[in-house]
Amino acid sequence: MSLGKAAIVGVGTIGRGWALLYAKAGYRVSLFDPSVAAMDAALGAIATSLDDMAAFGLVRGRDKIMARISIASTLRDAVADAEIIQESAPESLDAKREAIAEIGREAAPLSIIASSCSSLLPADIFQDAAGPDRCIVAHPFNPPHLVPLVELLAGPATSDETIERTRAIMLQLDQAPIILRKPVPGYVANRLQAAVINESMHLVANGVISPDDLDLCMTESLGRRWAFLGPFATMDLNADDGVAGYARRFREAYQELGRDLGVAEPWEETAIAAVTEACRARTPMLDLRSKREWRDRQLMWSLVRSRLGPRDDGTAAKEKA
């Protein structure tokens, strides 16, 4: 397999996850980061992640994959001849704008410049870019190599070809690209997350439920459905006449409920304190790191399930390709 070259600019958690994904798919990967120590550390971290994934049967041939990844000594070397450059600089307007402008000056005209940006507006971060038609936001989840979603969001000048090529590349990586047709604050995934978190804080603040029970509520009902069935598909199966009938019957009730939700209310100090106390009682500060490793193992289990298990034709990225 030889698919061309991908450059990763910035090698924090996100950049490292991208490097793994591109190399696993068969790309030659060139890393660049202002810190040489960070690049060395990245190589070790990627190798460890590959070992972890191999234990779940999610990758094979670790050494072959690692051999595709190299460290570049300059940004120019990193981006030379790259099919796609994945910008993963820190999430601030200045850092992003500068990084993208600099990449734009060094990159070949046909290279896609994909930003891992998670919240800023494309119009702002692409403002100083040379060739903004080839710039696009490709926002992954954390960690990218364990969570398939990538939100694609065009800037004002992004070409349709850039969108289509980026989408095709993401499918090659076994990721699940979705297309946002206009920019909205938080993009889509974080808006859904905010709806849930804000309402959860509101319910705790109002003494309706304990933080532990709120978390159980999610994992023991909605969460295990949403892991394989989106909100619309869920509605569709909950009525004999499908989502159209469901909408007719429950529209009014959902609207009433919607008006009662506290998602626009600030997080109360008392609620934050109660949530903190509950989380620390479950996981002492010193165990947070091993708990995170546990989370990643669970996510790998999800990947195994969604890639090997029976899938729905409407919700599996690979089958849509």
Add this chain to the structure above:
Amino acid sequence: MSLGKAAIVGVGTIGRGWALLYAKAGYRVSLFDPSVAAMDAALGAIATSLDDMAAFGLVRGRDKIMARISIASTLRDAVADAEIIQESAPESLDAKREAIAEIGREAAPLSIIASSCSSLLPADIFQDAAGPDRCIVAHPFNPPHLVPLVELLAGPATSDETIERTRAIMLQLDQAPIILRKPVPGYVANRLQAAVINESMHLVANGVISPDDLDLCMTESLGRRWAFLGPFATMDLNADDGVAGYARRFREAYQELGRDLGVAEPWEETAIAAVTEACRARTPMLDLRSKREWRDRQLMWSLVRSRLGPRDDGTAAKEKA
């Protein structure tokens, strides 16, 4: 195993799920429904569900379990000597209030009367009940034998003993009970669901995303995390200093996002039409039933995972017991 007797009043999908759960846990189960045909059908459906679960290793000894379930010829016979009576009448105030009043007249004073009510206020449905101290809402998800959550909600007169006994029984059934400390419209799970569905409709109505991509967004990111990690636990792992640090840094951003959400807006006709079209393109009307069977197999897979796989100490119902 012999745990006493449970009565199931009303044998629709919910009542049948309860019957399976109680019998599987070792209860003698007595079914009552105004329709004898419905009770006969229920026995067949429960046996089929047990076979499906056996294929996933989730139950053993189908015949032994079925032998614990019998049909009562009168409500009085059904509830006689029952430790708990699970009311699963249709979801309307009149139907619930009447069913609960009638059960109250026939039941022994120490029998718990648990209502499967999903949205009405306890004060309303328990209004005519004899012995309201033993009445409680125990709201399951659908289907109850495949989704562990049970929302417990006391009425104005419900005794602490009733809450504690019901919680203990739910844990015996391997379900995950949570306690709502005050009544709110939609209880908790459906509020979280409404937050997500309403915002999803809003995003489709505003042309931000297609219904297919919205569903993918959930299944390929948030959903697979929420399947094993609640919203608060997720935040806790997303910052090196845990949820307290996360709250400090992102509180303002979430609040801003919360004010931008469209959860209080009505579902636009255009959005409903787009969602319907997408769902029908994925699953023709005639395939809805087999798709529902696929969903149930996926839920069984989730049960296998959460019961046999590695668990978090804070989110597993069984380990909290």
